[in-house]
Amino acid sequence: MVALVSTVAYLGLEARPVEVQCQLAPGMPRFAVVGLPDKAVGESRERVQAALSAMGLALPPKRITVNLSPADLPKEGSHYDLPIALALLAAMGVTDAEQLGDYVAVGELALDGRIVASPGVLLAALHARSSERGLICPASQGAEAGWASGVPVVAAPDLVSLLNHLKGTAALPAPPPGEVAARRPAPDLRQVKGQETARRALEIAAAGNHNLLMVGPPGSGKSLLASCLPGILPPLSPAEALEVSMVASVAGALEGGRISRERPFRAPHHSASMAALTGGGENRQVN
Ligand SMILES: Nc1ncnc2c1ncn2[C@@H]1O[C@H](COP(=O)(O)OP(=O)(O)OP(=O)(O)O)[C@@H](O)[C@H]1O
Numbered sequence: 001m002v003a004l005v006s007t008v009a010y011l012g013l014e015a016r017p018v019e020v021q022c023q024l025a026p027g028m029p030r031f032a033v034v035g036l037p038d039k040a041v042g043e044s045r046e047r048v049q050a051a052l053s054a055m056g057l058a059l060p061p062k063r064i065t066v067n068l069s070p071a072d073l074p075k076e077g078s079h080y081d082l083p084i085a086l087a088l089l090a091a092m093g094v095t096d097a098e099q100l101g102d103y104v105a106v107g108e109l110a111l112d113g114r115i116v117a118s119p120g121v122l123l124a125a126l127h128a129r130s131s132e133r134g135l136i137c138p139a140s141q142g143a144e145a146g147w148a149s150g151v152p153v154v155a156a157p158d159l160v161s162l163l164n165h166l167k168g169t170a171a172l173p174a175p176p177p178g179e180v181a182a183r184r185p186a187p188d189l190r191q192v193k194g195q196e197t198a199r200r201a202l203e204i205a206a207a208g209n210h211n212l213l214m215v216g217p218p219g220s221g222k223s224l225l226a227s228c229l230p231g232i233l234p235p236l237s238p239a240e241a242l243e244v245s246m247v248a249s250v251a252g253a254l255e256g257g258r259i260s261r262e263r264p265f266r267a268p269h270h271s272a273s274m275a276a277l278t279g280g281g282e283n284r285q286v287n
């Protein structure tokens with residue numbers, strides 16, 4: 001029997017569907033994960049095995065094959081632990097395989113069976129919404145997932161309570177609603193002395209949505225003026241706030257699932273290379 005659990009692969013700000021397939025076959029006992037897993041995904045075997053034994057379950061003495069499909073899409077990150085564990089538990093008959101078809105699952109497992117936070121839960125929740133499914137995620141990220149309104153979220157602290165919830169023996173509480181982050185003290189145009197022309201230019205650019213090029217000698221206040229710009233721009237619209245939060249989510253920087261309505265401001269050093277500004281490495285888009 002092959003058990004299937006849905007999860008996602010993150011490609012930039014996109015969540016691609018990934019199906020975790022688990023088969024138990026007679027033969028020499030082993031546990032293999034295939035389908036272009038990177039080191040973290042390959043190591044999930046150890047975490048899954050440990051989390052199961054923490055629940056008092058041993059791996060069945062069979063050939064256990066887990067395939068992450070599509071097999072040509074590189075899989076990165078630790079959020080595959082939970083879908084792999086669920087697919088294995090479904091294949092072992094511990095949980096209902098059919099019921100898992102209604103969910104997308106993401107989360108990292110600790111050796112004692114806890115489900116711990118992993119980056120990108122907001123993207124997974126938005127993906128679950130578009131595919132009309134629910135989301136199973138770590139308890140600490142329930143509020144973050146809640147921002148994708150309309151998605152039934154199961155935010156579980158550990159594997160045992162997740163299985164009990166799925167069985168219907170002990171329902172998990174609904175995750176708390178996500179909060180909007182409080183405004184952080186930001187530079188204010190008030191602290192800029194003089195510079196009437198530059199301030200006026202800043203105001204016109206903010207009001208008219210224009211680009212701004214500042215030219216001046218070192219120390220004349222260009223960086224200071226630029227850092228004041230978010231303060232005079234209107235707060236992010238809900239759609240913009242969600243988009244900015246998606247970036248924070250995949251970077252694992254969305255603390256407590258709090259979404260910020262403030263406009264992000266970055267001040268890269270002028271000597272920063274293109275790769276430092278836009279990102280580099282081998283993380284290419286697979287079409
Ligand atoms: N008009 C101003 N009012 C108040 N403080 C100012 C003003 N202009 C400059 N400063 C202060 O002078 C320091 C240098 O300013 P800033 O770093 O903005 O200069 P810059 O033009 O960006 O320089 P560089 O070209 O070296 O990046 C900062 O501490 C800033 O707060």
Ligand SMILES: [Mg+2]
Pocket residue numbers: 222223224
């Ligand atoms: Mg500067």
